[in-house]
């Protein structure tokens with residue numbers, strides 16, 4: 001393909017969640033849009049992230065529910081999850097959604113250019129594909145090249161014994177045992193899923209608590225539930241990366257925790273220690289895009305330092321979540337088109353972690369609110385006292401609300417069954433700035449898990465009913 005100068009109004013480099021959503025919004029706004037993608041539309045989230053992990057998490061939940069039914073003596077027998085079948089199911093779900101994105105590109109008249117894109121100058125991207133080269137020219141460029149798994153210094157990821165989340169999701173056999181290095185969202189999700197599906201799991205975190213970016217009560221609840229389930233959790237633990245080595249049957253992971261040395265043995269070690277932005281080899285040296293600590297720097301409208309070049313999603317760092325990438329993409333193209341919309345503020349982006357019990361949070365933790373000098377009001381309500389949680393037999397966790405002295409909710413933190421489904425309400429509350437005295441009067445249906453949230457609003461003023 002060859003394109004004349006300015007044939008496109010916008011070229012999106014990278015067709016992951018951020019990139020393809022931005023492209024659709026731009027097309028709705030009347031722009032002529034091209035998306036350059038070196039692999040498959042849908043990116044990390046669809047092919048190696050959100051979607052495949054949630055298919056596994058769904059099966060893990062079914063397994064756990066079946067075990068609860070047996071333990072509660074109203075069912076007998078075992079549910080046997082077949083991992084090969086589950087892996088096929090995961091691929092089927094991904095393929096269905098992938099076809100959906102391809103259809104949306106066509107429906108919106110978006111030109112998809114397969115190949116590896118590299119900026120060659122302002123408004124110009126060279127695309128390499130199958131030995132051929134094309135140049136795409138456009139008025140504006142949106143960088144949405146995403147991220148990839150990041151290792152640790154000294155650790156040799158061999159993709160067989162010492163693996164990343166990409167490697168684990170590509171397998172159709174389940175490891176019988178794993179050492180998971182890193183207890184952020186990805187590490188914690190895999191720890192929970194693999195434990196429910198029957199693997200022996202060690203979870204190792206260098207910081208003092210699991211999910212270290214969440215509210216301290218959240219970390220405590222998740223760690224307690226994990227230990228009860230038999231997941232062996234090591235916090236404040238430093239892995240001796242240079243001596244992690246493949247053994248005859250698996251891998252040995254030496255570490256130091258609580259003043260003692262340990263060597264953990266398992267079939268594989270999963271490295272879940274963060275993500276590196278895809279900023280190399282995309283020609284950033286040819287334009288004046290600024291990169292700091294490995295991520296592209298933008299202003300609140302997603303503009304980089306280079307005229308006409310915007311950036312969104314994982315490549316810009318921050319929360320590294322699919323819906324944040326999509327929301328930033330929508331805001332960026334609306335800003336290009338002169339449509340007034342709200343920039344994406346980190347404190348308004350909901351966060352879900354699909355372990356068991358699930359985690360759902362938004363805004364400031366209690367500690368952050370105190371550090372900001374807000375003199376926070378805090379209300380908590382345990383799921384043990386919620387009817388629906390009792391019905392489901394899943395009573396671990398709590399809902400916690402943090403408000404400032406004026407009653408404005410600045411953070412909500414839930415741990416419990418299906419709490420990621422509360423994120424919509426949580427997001428609406430924080431975005432609309434609904435005050436506590438209004439939230440207290442919002443009638444929540446019975447029996448629902450959302451009643452726990454309502455009770456936590458009430459608990460901020462010592463008015464919770466069921467505790």
Ligand SMILES: Cc1cc2nc3c(=O)[nH]c(=O)nc-3n(C[C@H](O)[C@H](O)[C@H](O)COP(=O)(O)OP(=O)(O)OC[C@H]3O[C@@H](n4cnc5c(N)ncnc54)[C@H](O)[C@@H]3O)c2cc1C
Pocket residue numbers: 013014015016017018019036037038039040041042043044045046048049050051053115116117118144145146147165186278281282312313314315320321322323324325352354
């Ligand atoms: C295991 C795992 C589980 C996750 N679970 C969740 C979850 O439950 N919820 C959630 O919100 N987030 C989750 N995430 C995070 C989520 O996947 C990312 O935040 C999201 O994919 C970021 O979108 P993006 O568009 O910025 O980048 P990506 O999705 O990474 O897309 C970038 C795209 O750019 C392409 N590309 C890169 N360089 C070039 C180039 N030079 N030329 C052409 N194309 C290029 C890539 O091939 C890719 O398709 C998870 C991530 C992982 C790894």
